[in-house]
Amino acid sequence: MKLWVNGGLYDAEEARVSVLDHGLTVGDGVFETVKAERGGTFALTAHLERLTRSARGLGLPDPDLDEVRRACAAVLEANPVELGRLRITYTGGVSPLGSERGDAGAGLVVAVGETKRRADSTAVVTVPWTRNERGALTGLKTTSYAENVVALARAREQGASEALFANTVGQLCEGTGSNVFVVLDGRIHTPPVSSGCLAGITRALAVEWTGARETDLPFDVLDRAEEIFLTSTLRDIQAVHRVDGRDLAGAPGPVTAKAMRIFDERAAADRDPRLG
Numbered sequence: 001m002k003l004w005v006n007g008g009l010y011d012a013e014e015a016r017v018s019v020l021d022h023g024l025t026v027g028d029g030v031f032e033t034v035k036a037e038r039g040g041t042f043a044l045t046a047h048l049e050r051l052t053r054s055a056r057g058l059g060l061p062d063p064d065l066d067e068v069r070r071a072c073a074a075v076l077e078a079n080p081v082e083l084g085r086l087r088i089t090y091t092g093g094v095s096p097l098g099s100e101r102g103d104a105g106a107g108l109v110v111a112v113g114e115t116k117r118r119a120d121s122t123a124v125v126t127v128p129w130t131r132n133e134r135g136a137l138t139g140l141k142t143t144s145y146a147e148n149v150v151a152l153a154r155a156r157e158q159g160a161s162e163a164l165f166a167n168t169v170g171q172l173c174e175g176t177g178s179n180v181f182v183v184l185d186g187r188i189h190t191p192p193v194s195s196g197c198l199a200g201i202t203r204a205l206a207v208e209w210t211g212a213r214e215t216d217l218p219f220d221v222l223d224r225a226e227e228i229f230l231t232s233t234l235r236d237i238q239a240v241h242r243v244d245g246r247d248l249a250g251a252p253g254p255v256t257a258k259a260m261r262i263f264d265e266r267a268a269a270d271r272d273p274r275l276g
Helices: 044-058 065-078 146-157 201-210 219-223 254-269
Strands: 002-005 008-011 029-037 083-091 107-114 121-131 162-167 172-175 179-184 187-190 227-232 236-243
Touching: 002 065, 008 065, 029 044, 044 065, 044 083, 044 201, 065 083, 065 107, 121 146, 121 172, 121 227, 146 162, 172 179, 172 219, 179 201, 179 219, 179 254, 187 201, 201 227, 201 236, 201 254, 227 254, 236 254
Parallel strands: 121 162, 121 236
Antiparallel strands: 002 008, 002 107, 029 083, 083 107, 162 172, 179 187, 179 227, 227 236
16 A cells, blocks of 8 residues: 655555654644545545635644645555545644644645445444534544544444434534434435534535435434434445334335435536535
């Protein structure tokens, strides 16, 4: 494997990031995960726009998007994959120990790992921890991901692939790395960004392409929703067949199946869709 690290392409064994990089010491960084297929990418422009928004939210300088594109192309050319997870990480760079940033400049790492197509449906669990819809990092895709690691480990222990959070006022929010949609009376709903969820790229495309409504939803909507599905870069749209101890028979249900079909058709027709 070859990785792009701070301006050049390196073999994995030779790629180095300083142990004093702020992304390592205090989680001062942002990232994007982009779907890579047969040397190409999906929705790269939208992901790079969000990378910039996240960087600005942390007070980092805007990333050089031309360099990021060159890095992505170089990594994909050097590591041919049928289906992969292209990871772009942008950090505060070498800094003093502690929260204060240094002046060495930001760091950029791009890597790709091969993955498999997700199953059509999955199990999820709810967790007792909450998303803070008013926090300094709310809505930013940062490398401060430890609470997601803990919640996802809980899900894996219970035979699920995702954990779902409420926010601090008891509303449905999001998963550790996904957005959540529910079907009520045949209509698709998803929490608004004001709930504290990440403004997912796949989420936005699913809302636009399926006509889903952004709705404040109580967390217990999961107990009565007719259908539930997740969206994310590598899941696209994935049905949920179990939430905690509740089975949703026949998943994907008819509304979710139609949404999956629409998403696949629209994504195949435009590999770099812009968000409306």
